Each structure stands twice: as structure tokens, then as C-alpha cells.
Amino acid sequence: MLFFSVMRVLHTADFHAGRSLRGFDRTPEVHDALTEIAGLARTERADVVLVSGDLFDTANPSADAEAAVFDFFLRLRDQGIPGVVIAGNHDSAARLASVTGLLGWVGVQVVAQPTANPADMIRTVETRGGERLVVGALPYLSERRLVKAADLLGGDTGAWRQKYREGMGFFLRRLGEGFTGGSVNMLMCHATMDGAVPSGSERTMQFDLTNSYTLSGLQLPPGAQYVALGHVHKPQQVSDAPPAYYPGSVIQLDFGEAGEKKQVNLVEVEAGRPARVHALPLASGRELRTLRVDLENVESRLAALSDFGGLLKVVVRAPAGTALPGLKDRVLKLAPTTLAVELDAAQEDLATPDLKREGLSLIDLYERYHQEKRGELPDDLRAAFREADELARTEESA
Incomplete structure (x- = not known):
């Protein structure tokens, strides 16, 4: 046997x-x-x-x-x-x-x-x-x-x-x-x-x-x-x-x-x-957390997370049309590990994203995404994206 x-x-x-x-x-x-x-x-x-x-x-x-x-x-x-x-x-x-x-x-x-x-x-x-x-x-x-x-x-x-x-x-x-x-x-x-x-x-x-x-x-x-x-x-x-x-x-x-x-x-x-x-x-890697908070409670909610050692995304709910100068600086002062500060999607008129995308090219959509997430799209990255898009189109038509 x-x-x-x-x-x-x-x-x-x-x-x-x-x-x-x-x-x-x-x-x-x-x-x-x-x-x-x-x-x-x-x-x-x-x-x-x-x-x-x-x-x-x-x-x-x-x-x-x-x-x-x-x-x-x-x-x-x-x-x-x-x-x-x-x-x-x-x-x-x-x-x-x-x-x-x-x-x-x-x-x-x-x-x-x-x-x-x-x-x-x-x-x-x-x-x-x-x-x-x-x-x-x-x-x-x-x-x-x-x-x-x-x-x-x-x-x-x-x-x-x-x-x-x-x-x-x-x-x-x-x-x-x-x-x-x-x-x-x-x-x-x-x-x-x-x-x-x-x-x-x-x-x-x-x-x-x-x-x-x-x-x-x-x-x-x-x-x-x-x-x-x-x-x-x-x-x-x-x-x-x-x-x-x-x-x-x-x-x-x-x-x-x-x-x-x-x-x-x-x-x-x-x-x-x-x-x-x-x-x-596994224990490695920093904890990620999304905090959704009303504008009037930003400071108090972030203060309660003073011991949090992970990375944050803070989504702030505010009345439509509210001016929020310096909001990101306020958040970063209290929570330096915050990687993103965003307004509630409903207040950014994003409830109907398909309408906002209608008629936009792929490069336009990418430029908008980059602007929202990382800032102005560099010229060299724009050129590289266009080249990749053109190559993909060529492959699809081959």
C-alpha cells in the first residue's frame, strides 16, 4: 500500500x-x-x-x-x-x-x-x-x-x-x-x-x-x-x-x-x-477608511479619529451651492493622513453621470477624471493617452 x-x-x-x-x-x-x-x-x-x-x-x-x-x-x-x-x-x-x-x-x-x-x-x-x-x-x-x-x-x-x-x-x-x-x-x-x-x-x-x-x-x-x-x-x-x-x-x-x-x-x-x-x-498594510460627515461636524468627527493610523477619504455633505474655501486645509490640519476630500456626489450634480458624459471623447473623460482626482492633466500624459487610444482603435479595426 x-x-x-x-x-x-x-x-x-x-x-x-x-x-x-x-x-x-x-x-x-x-x-x-x-x-x-x-x-x-x-x-x-x-x-x-x-x-x-x-x-x-x-x-x-x-x-x-x-x-x-x-x-x-x-x-x-x-x-x-x-x-x-x-x-x-x-x-x-x-x-x-x-x-x-x-x-x-x-x-x-x-x-x-x-x-x-x-x-x-x-x-x-x-x-x-x-x-x-x-x-x-x-x-x-x-x-x-x-x-x-x-x-x-x-x-x-x-x-x-x-x-x-x-x-x-x-x-x-x-x-x-x-x-x-x-x-x-x-x-x-x-x-x-x-x-x-x-x-x-x-x-x-x-x-x-x-x-x-x-x-x-x-x-x-x-x-x-x-x-x-x-x-x-x-x-x-x-x-x-x-x-x-x-x-x-x-x-x-x-x-x-x-x-x-x-x-x-x-x-x-x-x-x-x-x-x-x-x-x-495578514496584518500588514495601513487600514483604509471612508468618513462621511456633515459640514458642521467636520472638526468634531475628525478629532475623534486622532488616533487612527490609517489612510482616510473624507466625504463632506453640504447644502447645494455652499462655498467651501479652505475645506481641504481644514481637514488635513486635523487628519494629515487624509488622501482625498470630496463633496457629496449629490451636491456635485453627479446624480446623472451619463448625461454629463454624453458627447465627450475618451480623452475628455480621462482629462475630467484626472482633474477631479489628481489635478491638471500634464501634456506628456495627455499625449501618451492619445497615442494609446489611437493604437487601440487601430487594433480593433485590424
């Missing part, structure tokens, strides 16, 4: 190193969280760490963002813990592919881009205890490119979504065919599952759940003992058979995630047996 020891797999995702919130760099907090996760990998005796995409917040991350992520992998190397990583939609697949060889030297296997041969996306890890983990690793696959490849231009939205599912289903089935008996078999994927509940922080274009491209739990390969998902920032389970989980982002990335408890997942599993999943809470 064969006896298999229990494998311990730590699952995390959505670091978003390099994230800036209202001009405030969150990278030091992400670094702290990754240091905490590396510590958990040691104390929880993890055999392998899985990272399901979005290591970085942008395709061209800062040096500090790269240092935070690579320091995490070096810490795992120092503990002899291997890792498997896939690229997310925020990552530059080409950039990750360029360091695949280097990361391999520290025990991290990277799958940056989907390939025509799904067998190239199977990764095998031999643990220190002698067990074998087989991971079907599917990095983020652009919905637009996948649908476009199917030559469905002119089709209705429902047909596009269905074609996306069919294309992703091809990869998922082929990855499932790579699972082997006597091994622990897992799937990694950076995508949106049916029924996933967003935090409110993910980009609107990606998480309009009435229009987004999603996968069904029925498409997941039944041989997967655990499905390690990334893309949605709210920790949750989205499928029972096979068990599929989003561990969520590692810190509260913006005010849409305020109040969320962050975590990583520890998966205990043996070959051929059901996985047991444990949430491990």
Missing part, C-alpha cells in the same frame, strides 16, 4: 507592487506584506508557494516595486521553498518572460504567456518531502485577443462571451490532461469566475459583472484538487468541485477595499484526496 504525506501549499495573488493611491505610494506596505507572507511560508512549513498573477500594478513597474517582489522570492529561496508564478492582466507578460531564467535560479517557475501548446504551461515541483506537485498554469489571456482570434467581429456581446468561454475551455481541458496519478494536481488561473464578488477596487472595465468575460465553474478540470485563482481582490471561494479560491489582494489597495481582512490560503493536500483550505490572516 502506498502512503502519501501531506503537502502544504501557500496560495497568494494580486500584490500590485507599485500601486499609488491618490499620489500616495503603497509599495512599502506591499513590501511589508510580502515579508509577512514569506514569514508565514516558513512558520507554516509550506512546501510550495503559488502566486496567481498581478505581481505588479503596471506593465512598467518602478525599481522599488521590482525590489519588493524580487526580495520576496529571495526570501523563499533562502528557506528552500520553490514557487510557481503566472502573469496577471496588470503585469507585462514580456517583462516577466525576460526574467524567467533568472527566477528559475532561485526556484521560481514562471509562466508568463499562454502558448499554442498547453503542455508548455504545465509545471512540476518536487517537494523536499519527495511529493510531486503538478500545476496547470494559465496566465492572464486577453479577452479581446482571444475573441478577436476567433474572427467574431460584428457578433453580439453574448456571442463574444461564449467564444471567450470556448477558447478558455480549450486551455483548461488541455491543462487538465496534464494531471498525473500519484501527484497532487492543481490549476492556476488569472481570470473572473461566475459569481465572483469584487471589492470595488478592481478596474471598472474589468469588473462590470453584467458585461465582463467570465468562466463557469463547470469548465474547471475535475482532476484539479485545488484551483488557485487571481484577479479578484476580495477573498472568496467560487467553486466547490473542484474547490476554487481567490485569496484576494495582500493589502487594502484602495478605498473600495476598506474594511476587508486580507489573507493568504494554506492548502493541505495529498495525492488523490480532497484538499483542506485554511485562511491565514
Whole structure:
């Protein structure tokens, strides 16, 4: 009779190193969280760490963002813990592919881009205890490119979504065919599952759940003992058979995630047996909070938060037409960690945003957004946005 020891797999995702919130760099907090996760990998005796995409917040991350992520992998190397990583939609697949060889030297296997041969996306890890983990690793696959490849231009939205599912289903089935008996078999994927509940922080274009491209739990390969998902920032389970989980982002990335408890997942599993999943809470990252307050109570409410060490967004309710000179300075004097001071949306005549957007171009909308959130749009950023918009239009018409 064969006896298999229990494998311990730590699952995390959505670091978003390099994230800036209202001009405030969150990278030091992400670094702290990754240091905490590396510590958990040691104390929880993890055999392998899985990272399901979005290591970085942008395709061209800062040096500090790269240092935070690579320091995490070096810490795992120092503990002899291997890792498997896939690229997310925020990552530059080409950039990750360029360091695949280097990361391999520290025990991290990277799958940056989907390939025509799904067998190239199977990764095998031999643990220190002698067990074998087989991971079907599917990095983020652009919905637009996948649908476009199917030559469905002119089709209705429902047909596009269905074609996306069919294309992703091809990869998922082929990855499932790579699972082997006597091994622990897992799937990694950076995508949106049916029924996933967003935090409110993910980009609107990606998480309009009435229009987004999603996968069904029925498409997941039944041989997967655990499905390690990334893309949605709210920790949750989205499928029972096979068990599929989003561990969520590692810190509260913006005010849409305020109040969320962050975590990583520890998966205990043996070959051929059901996985047991444990949430491990994270303590790193500053707490985010939105304070809604009437104008006459601004000082008293903020004074009551004098001991709050997190980051604030203050929304002030005031009668229509009220002049509020110096309001931001008043708030910052009492709460220096306030990142945004806003008027109640109803008082800004934003109750009918569609009417205000009618007839505006994409660059006009972006300029308005930048003006409201960060101030005047710089000329170089305006030019870069126009270039990107023109490139997108060219791709769509190709």
C-alpha cells in the first residue's frame, strides 16, 4: 500500500507592487506584506508557494516595486521553498518572460504567456518531502485577443462571451490532461469566475459583472484538487468541485477595499484526496477608511479619529451651492493622513453621470477624471493617452 504525506501549499495573488493611491505610494506596505507572507511560508512549513498573477500594478513597474517582489522570492529561496508564478492582466507578460531564467535560479517557475501548446504551461515541483506537485498554469489571456482570434467581429456581446468561454475551455481541458496519478494536481488561473464578488477596487472595465468575460465553474478540470485563482481582490471561494479560491489582494489597495481582512490560503493536500483550505490572516498594510460627515461636524468627527493610523477619504455633505474655501486645509490640519476630500456626489450634480458624459471623447473623460482626482492633466500624459487610444482603435479595426 502506498502512503502519501501531506503537502502544504501557500496560495497568494494580486500584490500590485507599485500601486499609488491618490499620489500616495503603497509599495512599502506591499513590501511589508510580502515579508509577512514569506514569514508565514516558513512558520507554516509550506512546501510550495503559488502566486496567481498581478505581481505588479503596471506593465512598467518602478525599481522599488521590482525590489519588493524580487526580495520576496529571495526570501523563499533562502528557506528552500520553490514557487510557481503566472502573469496577471496588470503585469507585462514580456517583462516577466525576460526574467524567467533568472527566477528559475532561485526556484521560481514562471509562466508568463499562454502558448499554442498547453503542455508548455504545465509545471512540476518536487517537494523536499519527495511529493510531486503538478500545476496547470494559465496566465492572464486577453479577452479581446482571444475573441478577436476567433474572427467574431460584428457578433453580439453574448456571442463574444461564449467564444471567450470556448477558447478558455480549450486551455483548461488541455491543462487538465496534464494531471498525473500519484501527484497532487492543481490549476492556476488569472481570470473572473461566475459569481465572483469584487471589492470595488478592481478596474471598472474589468469588473462590470453584467458585461465582463467570465468562466463557469463547470469548465474547471475535475482532476484539479485545488484551483488557485487571481484577479479578484476580495477573498472568496467560487467553486466547490473542484474547490476554487481567490485569496484576494495582500493589502487594502484602495478605498473600495476598506474594511476587508486580507489573507493568504494554506492548502493541505495529498495525492488523490480532497484538499483542506485554511485562511491565514495578514496584518500588514495601513487600514483604509471612508468618513462621511456633515459640514458642521467636520472638526468634531475628525478629532475623534486622532488616533487612527490609517489612510482616510473624507466625504463632506453640504447644502447645494455652499462655498467651501479652505475645506481641504481644514481637514488635513486635523487628519494629515487624509488622501482625498470630496463633496457629496449629490451636491456635485453627479446624480446623472451619463448625461454629463454624453458627447465627450475618451480623452475628455480621462482629462475630467484626472482633474477631479489628481489635478491638471500634464501634456506628456495627455499625449501618451492619445497615442494609446489611437493604437487601440487601430487594433480593433485590424
